[in-house]
Amino acid sequence: KVYWIADAYTTSDRYPYSQPLLLNGKSVNYVRNSVKVVVDAYNGSVVFYQADAGDPILKTYATIFPGTFRPLSEMPESLVSHLRYPEDIFTLQTAAYSVYHMDDPQIFYNKEDQWEIPAIPSEGEGASRPGAIPPMQPRHIIMKLPGEQKEEYVLMLPFTPRAKDNLSAWMVARNDGESYGKLLVYRFPKDKLVFGPKQIIGRINQDSEISQQISLWSQGGSQVIQGPLLVIPIEESLLYVRPLYLKAEAGKIPELKRVVVAYENKIAMEETLEEGLSKIFGIGAAGKSQQGAATKTPSSNGPPAKDVEERIQRAASAYEEALRAQREGDWTRYGEAIRRLGDILK
Structure with missing residues (x-):
């Protein structure tokens, strides 16, 4: 039923x-x-x-x-296993917590450490419409929370300092079993700069290679659609992934043309997620050149290039599966694919 x-x-x-x-x-x-x-x-x-x-x-x-x-x-x-924490209440709670997380009376009075929900342009085909930029909406994701033993389905929303764009924390609402309804907040170290969603989108739009390619597509009469910004927490940082779709003037179905990957201060736009991860983490051509040089010895730091390339291939496969599930509206399969992607990249 x-x-x-x-x-x-x-x-x-x-x-x-x-x-x-x-x-x-x-x-x-x-x-x-x-x-x-x-x-x-x-x-x-x-x-x-x-x-x-x-x-x-x-x-x-x-x-x-x-x-x-x-x-x-x-x-x-x-x-019962399908009950989900309501997004409406979670949005209200994050709005209230952005102010009331300050427990020092003096800091609270002066609003010295006030947070806010980052505002990012709308995603999808309506992204170019004029108007006020809305705050980011909560996203469901399957991930293993820090200190936990297994993955779970959570509702997630990040915080930025007031009038700033870098990330300060992120809140999750748990959905599974006895943990249903519990809220957790994870703060980023204040001495480490973690780019927020708005900064990542700005870097994507300002990147010369990306902006040039988007301009070329637009001049040809096609519509460039920026897909949802996927946020994957990795230890004390975040990996951002955003697909770019191209919709022909006479066409109805957008086609995936590029995938943008951003991690810390690196950003790459490639035809597939696999190529994007290779460029971000320095595998790709460097790994191939090392394989062809008989005089070079493998580095003892980190995993072998072959193992890393295999992980990148598995990550690309999980990402493609997530995109297919998203297009088909199968959010259970989408969440499982995102969970696999997060596990592979850790």
């Missing part, structure tokens, strides 16, 4: 001493994801499950409409 699972909220704008925030255009200062709604896609039957039985507003509704809300413990395990 196929089921739809929707998040239902209880809200108020009259909670004492609480900071108001906008939720879907409405000012609220109290919000709970109190109900999970399950809809049978075949017969349309609807079941309401109490996700937060302690919510007083939900208790009132349950008293008014007895028998309408079932305990979450009655939800089948096959559905």
Whole structure:
């Protein structure tokens, strides 16, 4: 069977001493994801499950409409495993935490360490539309969190210092099993510069090779579509991957033409992810020239070039699989491919 699972909220704008925030255009200062709604896609039957039985507003509704809300413990395990932390609440929590993470009264009063959600241009075919640049939206990704033993499905959003573009931290909401609903924040060292999404996009647009190629495509009457910016945490840094699509003037289906890879202060645009990773991490031609030189001995630092090239090939395969799953709307397969990609690059 196929089921739809929707998040239902209880809200108020009259909670004492609480900071108001906008939720879907409405000012609220109290919000709970109190109900999970399950809809049978075949017969349309609807079941309401109490996700937060302690919510007083939900208790009132349950008293008014007895028998309408079932305990979450009655939800089948096959559905429980598909519950996801709501993006709306996560967005509100990150907005509040960007200010209230400061626990020193003096620093809080002066807003010395205030964060903000990075604003990046829209992705896809509407990226060139004029208007205010919206803040970055949370992204789901399968990854192994620092200190954990296995991969898990998380909701992720980065922070930058106020009025700056470098990264200061990133927050995740966990979704799996007993860890569901737990929020974690990982801070980058203040003495290390980690490029943020806006800086990476700026470097992509300012790169002479990339901008020249995009201009040539645009002059030919084709539309250049910048795909989603993929962010992969690697230890204390981030790997960014962004596909570039080309859509002919008379065509309907965009074609993948290039893949941009950025890591620390390096950036490369190649036809495949494999070639991009080779250029970033210095394998490619250098590795081949070493193989052809009989007088040179292999370096004792790091893994052999052959092993690295094999990892790059596997990374390229995982990335291509992720793109196919994204086009087909298969987000489970997409997440698994991204997880494999992250594991290979670690």
